[in-house]
Amino acid sequence: MASSEEDGTNGGASEAGEEKETTGRRRRLSFLATAWLTFYNIAMTAGWLVLAIAMVRFYMEKGTHRGLYKSIQKTLKFFQTFALLEIVHCLIGIVPTSVLVTGVQVSSRIFMVWLITHSIKPIQNEESVVLFLVSWTVTEITRYSFYTFSLLDHLPYFIKWARYNFFIILYPVGVAGELLTIYAALPYVKKTGMFSIRLPNKYNVSFDYYYFLLITMASYIPLFPQLYFHMLRQRRKVLHGEVIVEKDD
Numbered sequence: 075m076a077s078s079e080e081d082g083t084n085g086g087a088s089e090a091g092e093e094k095e096t097t098g099r100r101r102r103l104s105f106l107a108t109a110w111l112t113f114y115n116i117a118m119t120a121g122w123l124v125l126a127i128a129m130v131r132f133y134m135e136k137g138t139h140r141g142l143y144k145s146i147q148k149t150l151k152f153f154q155t156f157a158l159l160e161i162v163h164c165l166i167g168i169v170p171t172s173v174l175v176t177g178v179q180v181s182s183r184i185f186m187v188w189l190i191t192h193s194i195k196p197i198q199n200e201e202s203v204v205l206f207l208v209s210w211t212v213t214e215i216t217r218y219s220f221y222t223f224s225l226l227d228h229l230p231y232f233i234k235w236a237r238y239n240f241f242i243i244l245y246p247v248g249v250a251g252e253l254l255t256i257y258a259a260l261p262y263v264k265k266t267g268m269f270s271i272r273l274p275n276k277y278n279v280s281f282d283y284y285y286f287l288l289i290t291m292a293s294y295i296p297l298f299p300q301l302y303f304h305m306l307r308q309r310r311k312v313l314h315g316e317v318i319v320e321k322d323d
């Protein structure tokens with residue numbers, strides 16, 4: 075008697091069954107990923123909106139930027155740290171964005187929040203802090219609402235336009251705010267020797283945070299143009315429908 079594998083009948087049926095199961099699993103995964111991303115983007119839009127409202131209210135009540143950072147720092151730290159998940163989203167492949175581009179973007183923000191503004195209290199009232207805060211806030215409200223509406227298949231043209239135009243001004247303004255803030259931190263870091271490790275020590279390693287900051291500032295020179303041109307390419311692709319490499323002609 076021919077076995078099912080030999081005659082191919084049941085083998086075919088089981089292959090078809092496996093294929094159906096795999097497709098089903100993929101569909102469930104993609105449903106879960108979409109549901110998660112929708113939740114994530116709504117939460118992030120709401121978080122940055124709360125920050126925007128808090129900043130406007132603070133300025134209207136006090137008429138100064140002094141004390142602004144202190145009043146919004148908890149919300150800022152929470153939502154900017156939560157954005158580390160974006161690197162995870164790229165790593166597990168639920169968003170088709172480059173891990174490198176996202177990694178540079180998110181890690182530079184985390185660095186600004188935790189290792190600069192949170193750690194160096196005397197610079198918290200610098201105007202440059204307001205510069206990057208406003209720039210990040212407008213960018214993120216636009217960006218996360220863009221992702222949310224796209225996932226819901228109801229993207230208003232204004233949001234799409236804003237996502238791919240606001241950055242032209244906001245990106246350089248944000249970067250200027252970040253660089254000026256790091257620059258303002260330098261004298262304090264030099265004077266206190268914070269986060270630095272001096273020799274001699276039992277591990278025989280030394281680290282100077284002051285020089286690390288200088289190197290970080292210098293690294294904006296090659297990295298920022300790359301991110302900016304990446305965004306300009308995305309802008310051409312999304313707003314003008316340009317297929318950048320895959321064009322036939």
Ligand SMILES: CCCCCCCCCCCCC/C=C/C(=O)SCCNC(=O)CCNC(=O)[C@H](O)C(C)(C)COP(=O)(O)OP(=O)(O)OC[C@H]1O[C@@H](n2cnc3c(N)ncnc32)[C@H](O)[C@@H]1OP(=O)(O)O
Nearest residue numbers: 169170171175176182185209213221241244245248294297
């Ligand atoms: C340890 C110290 C390190 C220090 C390092 C220092 C050097 C740093 C130098 C650079 C400094 C930069 C500092 C940043 C400052 C600022 O942010 S200033 C404020 C203004 N900023 C901006 O305007 C920048 C905005 N930046 C971006 O948007 C980034 O480039 C990005 C977030 C990484 C986006 O990248 P991109 O590849 O363009 O992604 P998208 O086009 O948006 O998405 C691609 C596809 O993926 C989908 N997607 C992405 N994320 C989501 C999501 N959350 N939810 C759902 N879907 C998502 C998106 O829809 C796209 O899908 P398709 O449409 O199918 O292509």
